[in-house]
Amino acid sequence: MRRVAIAAAVALLAMLPLVPSVFGSYAVTLFTLIFFYGFLGQAWNIVGGYAGQLSAGHAAFLGIGAYTAALLSVERGVTPWLGMCRIIVSNTEALGGAVGYYITFTGDPRQFQFQDARAYYYVALVMMLAVTGIVAWLERRRFGVYLSAIREDESACEALGVNTFRYKMLAMMLSSFLTGIGGAFYAFYLFSLQPASVFGIPLSVEIIIRAIVGGAGTVLGPILGSFILSPLAELARYYFAQGGWHGAHLVVYGLLLIAVVLFLPEGAYPRLARLFRR
Amino acid sequence: MLFGGVFSLMAVGLTLIFGVMRVVNFAHGDMMVWGMYLAWLMATRGGVDPYLGFVVCAAALFVLGFVVQRVLVQRIVDAPHEMQILLMLGVALVLENLALLLFGPEPQRVRSALAQSTVWLGPVFVDVARLIAFAVAVLLTLLLSLFLYRTDVGRSIRAAADNPYGALVIGTDVRRVYAVAFGVGAACVGAAGALVAPLLPFQPPMGLQLSVASFNIVIIGGMGSLLGAFVGGLIVAVAESLGAVFLKPSLKELVSFSLLVLILLFRPAGIFGRRAS
Numbered sequence: 001m002r003r004v005a006i007a008a009a010v011a012l013l014a015m016l017p018l019v020p021s022v023f024g025s026y027a028v029t030l031f032t033l034i035f036f037y038g039f040l041g042q043a044w045n046i047v048g049g050y051a052g053q054l055s056a057g058h059a060a061f062l063g064i065g066a067y068t069a070a071l072l073s074v075e076r077g078v079t080p081w082l083g084m085c086r087i088i089v090s091n092t093e094a095l096g097g098a099v100g101y102y103i104t105f106t107g108d109p110r111q112f113q114f115q116d117a118r119a120y121y122y123v124a125l126v127m128m129l130a131v132t133g134i135v136a137w138l139e140r141r142r143f144g145v146y147l148s149a150i151r152e153d154e155s156a157c158e159a160l161g162v163n164t165f166r167y168k169m170l171a172m173m174l175s176s177f178l179t180g181i182g183g184a185f186y187a188f189y190l191f192s193l194q195p196a197s198v199f200g201i202p203l204s205v206e207i208i209i210r211a212i213v214g215g216a217g218t219v220l221g222p223i224l225g226s227f228i229l230s231p232l233a234e235l236a237r238y239y240f241a242q243g244g245w246h247g248a249h250l251v252v253y254g255l256l257l258i259a260v261v262l263f264l265p266e267g268a269y270p271r272l273a274r275l276f277r278r
Numbered sequence: 279m280l281f282g283g284v285f286s287l288m289a290v291g292l293t294l295i296f297g298v299m300r301v302v303n304f305a306h307g308d309m310m311v312w313g314m315y316l317a318w319l320m321a322t323r324g325g326v327d328p329y330l331g332f333v334v335c336a337a338a339l340f341v342l343g344f345v346v347q348r349v350l351v352q353r354i355v356d357a358p359h360e361m362q363i364l365l366m367l368g369v370a371l372v373l374e375n376l377a378l379l380l381f382g383p384e385p386q387r388v389r390s391a392l393a394q395s396t397v398w399l400g401p402v403f404v405d406v407a408r409l410i411a412f413a414v415a416v417l418l419t420l421l422l423s424l425f426l427y428r429t430d431v432g433r434s435i436r437a438a439a440d441n442p443y444g445a446l447v448i449g450t451d452v453r454r455v456y457a458v459a460f461g462v463g464a465a466c467v468g469a470a471g472a473l474v475a476p477l478l479p480f481q482p483p484m485g486l487q488l489s490v491a492s493f494n495i496v497i498i499g500g501m502g503s504l505l506g507a508f509v510g511g512l513i514v515a516v517a518e519s520l521g522a523v524f525l526k527p528s529l530k531e532l533v534s535f536s537l538l539v540l541i542l543l544f545r546p547a548g549i550f551g552r553r554a555s
Binding site: 256258 | 350353354357361364365367369370371372374375376379
């Protein structure tokens with residue numbers, strides 16, 4: 001049973017690169033969002049899932065990343081590809097002001113602007129796979145074990161001689177660095193930035209809820225969470241907005257969050273994994 | 279400064295809930311927004327002045343808090359903190375967006391006959407409405423402390439806060455007491471909402487801002503301390519208005535958050551807080 005599940009997952013994964021050539025542009029957008037939020041959820045997972053340190057402010061890192069990349073690109077002409085790597089160093093996000101920032105479209109791939117939505121699709125896919133690879137790798141390393149130990153019992157961990165502060169900080173740095181990269185992607189995918197949208201708590205909730213619903217502290221949890229929630233969110237937003245019911249999809253989100261905390265606190269992935277192991 | 283009374287009242291509600299249950303009410307600001315909208319509904323539909331209507335708002339929010347505690351929070355009182363926070367975030371999302379659905383995104387304002395008049399108080403020129411809001415908020419805080427220290431229900435709330443196990447042993451219905459405490463906390467913030475409704479335009483997304491402002495005050499004053507929340511509210515209100523005058527109005531929140539960072543650095547338990555056990 002377990003092997004079947006793994007084979008199915010691998011097969012699904014192998015099909016992902018083919019999606020843009022088979023389905024229409026709406027599916028491409030949808031999957032790009034799934035990958036993007038999967039990426040963010042996974043980045044949060046390092047500090048929130050493994051180390052058990054709840055961060056409700058991850059949108060801030062996203063915002064910093066987004067603004068830095070946008071500013072560097074708009075003001076200085078530095079390519080976001082480069083900006084993606086330098087986010088942690090330069091956080092000059094305060095300059096945009098409350099009005100926000102608009103990026104002029106040039107369609108130059110060297111400037112991380114693609115005319116074809118499919119390019120974003122592949123970038124998002126690679127980002128998600130890469131961060132999942134990092135997390136899977138970390139989980140088996142001493143670093144990952146330390147983080148789980150900190151989550152389970154911080155004082156016992158410290159008593160055994162682990163520098164818990166150091167590892168929590170490293171986890172936070174790694175997680176925020178990755179989220180910053182996500183921010184750069186966000187800026188150049190949407191082409192506009194407003195502080196309220198990239199720094200707000202709602203975005204943090206969007207990130208956290210994916211990891212929690214899928215299963216925080218597992219390698220595949222946040223990805224699964226994103227595959228469940230992102231399409232749901234998009235469809236709900238679309239249909240509710242059509243009926244003039246703005247905000248209804250967030251009501252659904254809130255109810256879902258409450259239900260998951262009360263009835264499925266470990267998340268969907270561990271539950272599914274146990275189902276298949278039997 | 280006069281806003282301080284209302285700030286204090288909402289922080290007192292939050293600190294009561296935290297002090298008793300050790301649960302951080304992330305939906306606090308959204309409950310306040312509901313208080314505002316209830317006041318607005320009563321004023322526009324029934325012509326009830328918000329300075330009378332706040333009693334109804336407080337009662338309605340008491341019921342809401344009671345139910346939220348009974349149905350949701352009670353199940354996770356002993357759960358890890360992050361789970362509680364996530365649950366309350368869920369409640370906050372539901373409340374905020376229900377308000378958005380029902381009342382729409384446009385900013386609303388309650389008209390009160392009192393909001394137009396002003397008086398000279400010695401050398402300063404003051405809105406009557408602000409003065410009343412301040413006085414009522416202070417009065418309610420006083421009533422709350424009387425309730426907690428002089429009545430049986432209040433005493434059992436404090437007993438359950440001090441030692442839930444001990445309170446259970448001597449025959450207190452701790453679950454009921456928790457629900458009442460949550461209800462009273464929600465009622466405080468509901469009244470606070472109704473009191474400020476004529477003073478500033480409000481819209482559903484304000485809830486989060488108000489929640490954060492309440493946490494800020496409670497942490498500055500000291501988690502779980504009523505006096506701390508009260509004084510903290512006044513301090514933050516004064517600091518923010520000074521910041522708005524001397525810096526830029528958009529930077530006033532920066533002032534209160536800087537205050538928060540300073541307090542956390544030099545006196546982590548807050549001004550009136552006891553050391554965390």
